[in-house]
Amino acid sequence: xxxxxxxxxxxxxxxxxxxxxxxxxxxxxxxxxxxxxxxxxxxxxxxxxxxxxxxxxxxxxxxxxxxxxxxxxxxxxxxxxxxxxxxxxxxxxxxxxxxxxxxxxxxxxxxxxxxxxxxxxxxxxxxxxxxxxxxxxxxxxxxxxxxxxxxxxxxxxxxxxxxxxxxxxxxxxxxxxxxxxxxxxxxxxxxxxxxxxxxxxxxxxxxxxxxxxxxxxxxxxxxxxxxxxxxxxxxxxxxxxxxxxxxxxxxxxxxxxxxxxxxxxxxxxxxxxxxxxxxxxxxxxxxxxxxxxxxxxxxxxxxxxxxxxxxxxxxxxxxxxxxxxxxxxxxxxxxxxxxxxxxxxxxxxxxxxxxxxxxxxxxxxxxxxxxxxxxxxxxxxxxxxxxxx
Amino acid sequence: xxxxxxxxxxxxxxxxxxxxxxxxxxxxxxxxxxxxxxxxxxxxxxxxxxxxxxxxxxxxxxxxxxxxxxxxxxxxxxxxxxxxxxxxxxxxxxxxxxxxxxxxxxxxxxxxxxxxxxxxxxxxxxxxxxxxxxxxxxxxxxxxxxxxxxxxxxxxxxxxxxxxxxxxxxxxxxxxxxxxxxxxxxxxxxxxxxxxxxxxxxxxxxxxxxxxxxxxxxxxxxxxxxxxxxxxxxxxxxxxxxxxxxxxxxxxxxxxxxxxxxxxxxxxxxxxxxxxxxxxxxxxxxxxxxxxxxxxxxxxxxxxxxxxxxxxxxxxxxxxxxxxxxxxxxxxxxxxxxxxxxxxxxxxxxxxxxxxxxxxxxxxxxxxxxxxxxxxxxxxxxxxxxxxxxxxxxxxxxxxxxxxxxxxxxxxxxxxxxxxxxxxxxxxxxxxxxxxxxxxxxxxxxxxxxxxxxxxxxxxxxxxx
Numbered sequence: 015x016x017x018x019x020x021x022x023x024x025x026x027x028x029x030x031x032x033x034x035x036x037x038x039x040x041x042x043x044x045x046x047x048x049x050x051x052x053x054x055x056x057x058x059x060x061x062x063x064x065x066x067x068x069x070x071x072x073x074x075x076x077x078x079x080x081x082x083x084x085x086x087x088x089x090x091x092x093x094x095x096x097x098x099x100x101x102x103x104x105x106x107x108x109x110x111x112x113x114x115x116x117x118x119x120x121x122x123x124x125x126x127x128x129x130x131x132x133x134x135x136x137x138x139x140x141x142x143x144x145x146x147x148x149x150x151x152x153x154x155x156x157x158x159x160x161x162x163x164x165x166x167x168x169x170x171x172x173x174x175x176x177x178x179x180x181x182x183x184x185x186x187x188x189x190x191x192x193x194x195x196x197x198x199x200x201x202x203x204x205x206x207x208x209x210x211x212x213x214x215x216x217x218x219x220x221x222x223x224x225x226x227x228x229x230x231x232x233x234x235x236x237x238x239x240x241x242x243x244x245x246x247x248x249x250x251x252x253x254x255x256x257x258x259x260x261x262x263x264x265x266x267x268x269x270x271x272x273x274x275x276x277x278x279x280x281x282x283x284x285x286x287x288x289x290x291x292x293x294x295x296x297x298x299x300x301x302x303x304x305x306x307x308x309x310x311x312x313x314x315x316x317x318x319x320x321x322x323x324x325x326x327x328x329x330x331x332x333x334x335x336x337x338x339x340x341x342x343x344x345x346x347x348x349x350x351x352x353x354x355x356x357x358x359x360x361x362x363x364x365x366x367x368x369x370x371x372x373x374x375x376x377x378x379x380x381x382x383x384x385x386x387x388x389x390x391x392x393x394x395x396x397x398x399x400x401x402x403x
Numbered sequence: 404x405x406x407x408x409x410x411x412x413x414x415x416x417x418x419x420x421x422x423x424x425x426x427x428x429x430x431x432x433x434x435x436x437x438x439x440x441x442x443x444x445x446x447x448x449x450x451x452x453x454x455x456x457x458x459x460x461x462x463x464x465x466x467x468x469x470x471x472x473x474x475x476x477x478x479x480x481x482x483x484x485x486x487x488x489x490x491x492x493x494x495x496x497x498x499x500x501x502x503x504x505x506x507x508x509x510x511x512x513x514x515x516x517x518x519x520x521x522x523x524x525x526x527x528x529x530x531x532x533x534x535x536x537x538x539x540x541x542x543x544x545x546x547x548x549x550x551x552x553x554x555x556x557x558x559x560x561x562x563x564x565x566x567x568x569x570x571x572x573x574x575x576x577x578x579x580x581x582x583x584x585x586x587x588x589x590x591x592x593x594x595x596x597x598x599x600x601x602x603x604x605x606x607x608x609x610x611x612x613x614x615x616x617x618x619x620x621x622x623x624x625x626x627x628x629x630x631x632x633x634x635x636x637x638x639x640x641x642x643x644x645x646x647x648x649x650x651x652x653x654x655x656x657x658x659x660x661x662x663x664x665x666x667x668x669x670x671x672x673x674x675x676x677x678x679x680x681x682x683x684x685x686x687x688x689x690x691x692x693x694x695x696x697x698x699x700x701x702x703x704x705x706x707x708x709x710x711x712x713x714x715x716x717x718x719x720x721x722x723x724x725x726x727x728x729x730x731x732x733x734x735x736x737x738x739x740x741x742x743x744x745x746x747x748x749x750x751x752x753x754x755x756x757x758x759x760x761x762x763x764x765x766x767x768x769x770x771x772x773x774x775x776x777x778x779x780x781x782x783x784x785x786x787x788x789x790x791x792x793x794x795x796x797x798x799x800x801x802x803x804x805x806x807x808x809x810x811x812x813x814x815x816x817x818x819x820x821x822x823x824x825x826x827x828x829x830x831x832x833x834x835x836x837x838x839x840x841x842x843x844x845x846x847x848x849x850x851x852x853x854x855x856x857x858x859x860x861x862x863x864x865x866x867x868x
Contacts, residue, residue: 044595044602051595051602055537055627057506081526083609083623091623095603100593100627103534109503110538113454129527132478132558133497140500144454164526166620194494203444206717209494211487214480227557229480229487233452233494312600 027374028335029288029345029387031119032067032360034060035078036098038352039292039319041086042312044098046352055102057110064111066354067118070361071378073386074119076152076243076347079104081125082161090160105137112145119383121150121243121261126183127176128156128165132226134183135190142235147382149235150261151187152243155180177254182221184242184258189217191239192394193229215396237382238391245290247320249278256281260389263290263347265321272341286344286387290321291334294351295359299326306351321349328363336373425847428813429688429820429862430840431515432464433473435828437481439724439793440694441492442714442826449829451492454504456829461505464512467836468850470861471513471544471635472505473657473822474498478522479555481757483723484732490720492828499531506539513858515544515637520577521570522559525618528577529584532634533626541630541857546637546657549574554756571644576617578652582633587611590628632867635858637690650676653687654864657822661691661797666817688862693809693821694796697834701800708799711826712790721786724793727755728767728774738786742778747771797821802838809839810848 037044037051044051053059067075084099085092104122112120120141124134134151142149155176156162162170171179195213202208217228244259246252255262256279264279266272266289279287294309296302306325310316317323324331335346348364350356368374379386434457435441442448450456461472476498481488498516505514514535518528528545536543549570592608594601612621638653640646641660649656650673660669666689674684696711698704716724718738726733730748747767764770778788798805812818825831843849855861 045597045600047597049597051597052593055629057538057540061507080625083625093606095606096600097602099603099608099625100588101625102537103499103531103626106499106503106531106534106538109500110507113458113504113507128524130522130559133523136497137500140496143452143496144500144504146454160622164620164622165524166618167524199494201443206444206719207489208443208492209487209489211489214487224560225557226559227479231478231480231495232497 027372028339028343028368029073029286030365030368030374031072031074031076031121031288031345031347032070032357033076033078033290033347033349034063034067034353035349036084036101036353038356039349040294040306040309040313040317040351041097042309042317043352045312046309046355048355049352051098054098055100060102060107061111061114063353063357064115064118064120066357066361068115070357070365072118072360072365073345073379074121074150074383076121077104077107077123079123079125080161081128081156081164082158085160088158105134105141108149109141109144112141112148115145117148117378117380119148119150119386120145121152121241121383123152123154125156125161126153126180127171128161128167131183131186131224132190132230135187136230136232138187138240139191139230139232139235142237142240143232147236147384149237150241150243150383152245152263153180153184153259154245173250177250179223181254181258182219182223186217186219186224186226188239188242189219189395190226190228190230191235192396193217194233195394195397196234196238199233213397234394237384238394239384241383241387241389246279252278255279256283256285260285261387262287264288265290266338266343267322269337269341272338272343276342284389287342288345288347289338289343290347290349291331292319292321292323292349292351293331293356293360294323294325295328295331295356295363297327299330302326309351317351319349323351328359328367331364332367332371332373335368336371339373426814427863428809428843428849429690430467430469430849431471431473431513431690431820431822432460432469432832433475433692433822433824434460435492435825435831436475437477437491437493437495439491439715439720440824440826441828442711443492444714444717445827447827447830451828452494452496454496454501457496457501457505458508459829460825460832461509461512463832463836465509467832467840468844468853469512470820471515471542471858472509473515473546474501474517475546476517476519476548477555477757478519478550479558479757481755482554483726483755484734488723490717490723499535502535502543503538506535506542509539511542511853511856511861513542513544513635513861514539515546515635517546517548519548519550520574521550522555523577525577525580525584525613526620526624529581529624530626532581533585533629536629536631536634537626541859543629543631544635544637544655544858546639547574547578547653548639550759552757571640571648573617575648575652576615578636580613580618580620583611583613584624585628585633587624588626588628590632593627631857631859635862635864646673647676649673650682650687651680654859655688655690655862658689658691658818661693661818661821663812663815663817666691666812667815670816670818685863686865688819688864690820690822691797691818692824693798694794694824694826695798695805695835696796697800697802697805697838699801701804704800704804708796711796712793715826716786716790716793718786721789724789725785727752727758728764728770730754730767736785739784742775742785742788802842805835806839806842806846810843810846813848
């Protein structure tokens with residue numbers, strides 16, 4: 015019998031996560047008094063942030079990553095020395111904080127364009143083992159020519175091809191997670207057999223960009239299928255995300271935009287759509303604006319983002335979130351303008367307000383990352399339906 | 404040169420240094436592998452996948468002040484006779500992910516991962532090792548393997564395979580390229596001066612360009628220099644090219660020559676190759692894989708060792724091991740009966756896929772003749788023979804006997820220490836840590852406390868230039 019989880023009742027309220035990157039999303043955030051820019055490459059820095067996010071009772075944290083040095087230019091390296099440069103591998107940061115946290119979901123970013131689906135599949139399966147069922151993965155493509163040059167295998171791809179390859183990639187990653195049935199390990203001492211090989215499956219994937227035979231070397235992870243997340247801003251990525259992701263990050267500008275985007279993401283699949291918002295929070299709006307302005311002055315430009323940049327009080331932010339929730343959004347991934355201050359404000363200011371408005375559960379969601387989004391542990395695609403030998 | 408303040412590793416064959424300190428043994432713990440050495444049928448045997456097993460063994464090794472913890476890797480499930488091999492422990496978690504998680508629950512223990520140079524790209528591997536070294540505070544090590552077979556390649560984009568003569572070439576170029584990436588940051592670029600608004604002192608930090616017939620890459624490496632600069636590099640090749648590769652570019656060599664005389668000649672051979680590369684004997688640490696069985700007395704350990712080998716070689720396993728030499732299906736044979744009348748099938752081994760030990764046997768006919776002779780002389784069944792010829796554990800005896808023997812091996816230059824391979828997960832190291840390590844510590848042959856923080860320091864390796 016395949017071990018399927020029971021139906022999980024969907025807990026009321028918004029889903030809420032935080033996007034961790036460097037000292038925060040504002041390029042000048044490293045110059046804030048509370049910023050710790052010299053510690054970005056240490057275990058202690060990431061452990062503190064993960065514990066703060068967990069103490070804020072958020073559902074998940076994400077970790078940004080890229081296969082190139084940070085650059086303000088999309089097509090080449092900018093040579094700037096006044097901004098944070100250099101980072102650690104996101105999957106490994108997630109693995110480090112896993113044994114040091116108990117509840118929060120851990121969703122590192124991976125670039126699918128230049129990596130091996132076999133390696134990423136087992137890495138996320140293993141993150142699921144070390145976190146006891148709290149792993150997810152955010153998949154992203156890279157259209158940057160300077161990142162392609164770091165691998166030297168081929169020139170950059172067109173958008174359609176990038177997402178076509180990403181679709182195959184996610185298919186392979188998911189197939190490998192299912193390539194061991196849950197009860198494949200039998201330890202049959204009398205027969206001398208460790209596994210029942212009829213429960214191990216070749217995935218035999220053949221596609222335009224790669225072929226992958228399988229099975230995985232890592233057994234099926236605790237959640238079976240850790241949630242796959244993707245950020246999407248336009249038609250091709252919307253199509254990819256609606257077809258292949260479980261958690262879709264979008265960047266609406268207002269409630270009307272939320273409705274429009276949700277229309278574009280129409281799918282029969284049971285996905286959750288979360289809005290990304292960059293946040294600069296303070297006790298009063300002038301204070302928040304003053305802080306944002308100070309950072310912009312240090313940066314030399316007004317900071318703009320693919321997502322809405324919100325500057326104001328936690329109360330004002332909760333108003334915005336309530337409006338978008340009415341428009342149908344399932345939750346939010348907040349990008350703190352500065353760390354740790356905006357993360358602290360989310361935990362101390364925003365979360366209690368959302369609770370008071372009935373927009374966030376009183377008791378923090380727990381269990382596996384899948385379970386808290388209301389998804390049961392899925393059946394194995396390779397298992398015989400309901401019949402066992 | 405040893406760093407100032409460190410004991411100098413110049414010792415006579417008697418094991419005593421000029422300053423009276425004993426020659427130091429290095430110890431590492433190998434998480435049990437996916438082969439029949441690992442006994443899964445024992446009631447004590449636990450999960451090989453759950454993180455708690457890794458935590459147990461790594462923390463046991465750290466409490467015992469081991470140099471490092473070691474993970475092996477194979478990127479395709481083994482097959483024999485066209486089917487997935489189902490008799491041994493199988494399945495492994497991802498190496499980097501487990502080691503990063505272990506960095507959170509250990510402080511001083513080195514963390515060594517086996518990473519393949521064929522089915523990875525230098526940019527990715529360089530940032531993964533740099534990340535591990537940062538997150539662990541300078542404890543990362545890389546066991547470079549060069550498996551090249553098309554069988555494993557079926558799981559990867561780079562599905563082609565490398566001809567034998569190119570695998571060390573690729574490994575060398577891969578390692579060199581990875582070093583270039585790691586060295587693209589000197590380590591002093593990040594100043595993060597908030598007042599002045601200067602994060603980096605050098606706009607070219609991380610710049611690299613490498614072009615040869617295998618890698619053509621250029622750009623910016625994105626992980627700044629880690630505490631050790633580079634991971635400690637281990638290599639396990641035993642062929643002439645493998646030994647040369649290790650002499651040229653490894654910090655430690657992981658060898659199967661765990662016996663005394665084989666160890667002595669291997670040790671002299673590889674240490675003798677170092678001068679050619681301008682390196683000193685202490686620049687390469689020789690660590691054989693060592694299995695062990697401990698008992699209250701030597702006699703009890705002998706008896707236990709026999710029992711372990713019986714567990715390791717079940718009837719079905721005996722037939723499969725025999726097939727690996729005979730290179731054909733022997734499933735019709737009775738493990739409790741005699742050897743087949745006919746000889747092994749000569750030529751390329753086609754029955755077993757994904758197993759390095761099988762590829763290494765160069766003379767199956769000669770081996771079969773020896774086995775037949777032994778079986779006839781001692782009236783052994785197939786299973787009895789396979790137990791007889793399967794390697795005896797490297798060290799068998801009471802804690803005192805094992806400590807004495809290990810000390811002698813290191814004093815007399817059969818090796819510089821050992822990578823211990825327990826046969827039970829996760830408790831297989833417990834008794835060694837409890838009984839043998841204190842004896843070595845009492846004699847001053849093994850550290851009682853960690854003196855340093857990085858793995859390079861634990862191994863007595865000079866800092867990188």
